Amino acid sequence: MNCVRRPFAALLLCIMPLLTSCVVLPIPTTESKVLAGKPVREEQLSFLKPNITTKQDVIERLGNPNVIWEDVRVFAYNWDMRQGILFWAVGAYYSGGMGTMDIPKHYALLIQFDEQDRVQRLERRVRPPSQSYIDFLKEWVRAPSPQSPQNQLGQGE
Amino acid sequence: MKRNGFHSEQRHAEGRGLWHSQDTLPSLLSALVLMVLFTHLAGCTSLNVLSDAEKSAINAGEKTVVLLKIECTIDNKPQEPFRASMWTGEPIVALGIGGFETVGEPGRVAHGFLSEDSRRAGWTCFALPSGVYYLAVLGPESDAGIKNIREAPRWRVDIPENTRLLYIGTLQLTGRADGAFLLGGKIIKPANNEEFIVKNEQELAKSLLAEHFPGGGEMKTSPMQRWRRGDPIIIRTPKPDSGK
Numbered sequence: 001m002n003c004v005r006r007p008f009a010a011l012l013l014c015i016m017p018l019l020t021s022c023v024v025l026p027i028p029t030t031e032s033k034v035l036a037g038k039p040v041r042e043e044q045l046s047f048l049k050p051n052i053t054t055k056q057d058v059i060e061r062l063g064n065p066n067v068i069w070e071d072v073r074v075f076a077y078n079w080d081m082r083q084g085i086l087f088w089a090v091g092a093y094y095s096g097g098m099g100t101m102d103i104p105k106h107y108a109l110l111i112q113f114d115e116q117d118r119v120q121r122l123e124r125r126v127r128p129p130s131q132s133y134i135d136f137l138k139e140w141v142r143a144p145s146p147q148s149p150q151n152q153l154g155q156g157e
Numbered sequence: 158m159k160r161n162g163f164h165s166e167q168r169h170a171e172g173r174g175l176w177h178s179q180d181t182l183p184s185l186l187s188a189l190v191l192m193v194l195f196t197h198l199a200g201c202t203s204l205n206v207l208s209d210a211e212k213s214a215i216n217a218g219e220k221t222v223v224l225l226k227i228e229c230t231i232d233n234k235p236q237e238p239f240r241a242s243m244w245t246g247e248p249i250v251a252l253g254i255g256g257f258e259t260v261g262e263p264g265r266v267a268h269g270f271l272s273e274d275s276r277r278a279g280w281t282c283f284a285l286p287s288g289v290y291y292l293a294v295l296g297p298e299s300d301a302g303i304k305n306i307r308e309a310p311r312w313r314v315d316i317p318e319n320t321r322l323l324y325i326g327t328l329q330l331t332g333r334a335d336g337a338f339l340l341g342g343k344i345i346k347p348a349n350n351e352e353f354i355v356k357n358e359q360e361l362a363k364s365l366l367a368e369h370f371p372g373g374g375e376m377k378t379s380p381m382q383r384w385r386r387g388d389p390i391i392i393r394t395p396k397p398d399s400g401k
Binding site: 134 | 387389393
């Protein structure tokens with residue numbers, strides 16, 4: 001009798017993992033909800049003039065940055081906006097679970113200063129979810145400076 | 158042919174529907190005894206001293222010994238902050254370090270001790286290249302070993318260049334007993350309420366480092382600075398030869 005039951009039990013064990021299921025559904029939303037940080041709007045940046053605006057002016061208008069990369073004179077202001085909602089559901093055998101989570105979009109305003117602490121270049125960028133924050137900063141710092149310093153607002157969106 | 162092994166001589170236990178092996182139980186017991194013995198030995202030898210590679214990097218000036226002391230009290234009674242073994246149920250303090258590559262976000266890190274006596278007194282150290290780091294200190298807390306170190310209070314540590322020996326201060330942590338575990342031992346919770354005192358015991362630090370690094374040169378003191386959420390994270394590019 002056991003000789004019959006054992007192969008059946010083994011077969012059942014093999015089939016059981018296949019009975020699980022998982023549903024993941026991303027639902028896009030408008031970027032109206034702030035998930036983290038303080039968003040810096042484009043209209044707030046009109047005061048930033050390359051070669052004129054000083055580091056002190058930037059701190060007075062925008063507050064302290066989230067990150068200061070000292071030796072390359074970079075300020076980074078970060079904020080996350082919700083770009084969608086991820087709906088998920090998992091079912092297995094007789095139990096299951098479901099829920100939602102926000103899908104963030106990582107924004108950063110990056111400002112580099114020259115040796116006289118005046119704005120050299122700036123850019124508002126979106127960090128890809130797969131990229132680490134330090135790689136994102138390194139990539140921007142390594143990127144060639146424009147021939148004439150200019151505001152690159154809105155790029156990367 | 159008789160097979161000797163873990164699953165040999167399997168027999169059906171008459172009338173009980175159970176499969177067993179004549180030598181399974183002794184094998185399991187001996188495995189269990191070995192596991193207990195191993196874990197006990199591992200626990201007894203958990204003193205994490207600086208490795209030879211770290212010591213040579215320190216002597217070559219590539220890394221700095223960063224020394225700090227944690228003073229811990231539970232219900233106003235002094236307690237060792239770093240337990241000798243992970244198998245004793247004492248309250249513990251967990252440390253994390255974040256640097257350039259993590260943009261200050263701390264990760265759990267193995268910290269060293271200069272000796273057993275200094276561990277008991279609360280002294281601990283790291284071997285790090287020069288740069289700006291963020292030290293996260295969790296505890297005293299019974300579950301400090303499993304809690305998210307990123308939520309712990311942080312301090313900024315600035316390691317200057319050309320420094321072999323650095324003392325960053327003595328941090329006072331307080332905790333309180335809040336009930337007991339089912340199998341014994343107090344449940345410890347932190348009681349600092351985000352207010353921390355960093356004392357300067359540089360003379361004690363100097364003599365301790367002089368004992369363990371006689372040729373290490375002069376010790377510098379650079380007290381760690383409290384970092385709170387909302388403060389900027391400061392990073393500095395590491396030197397190309399750092400981190401060896």
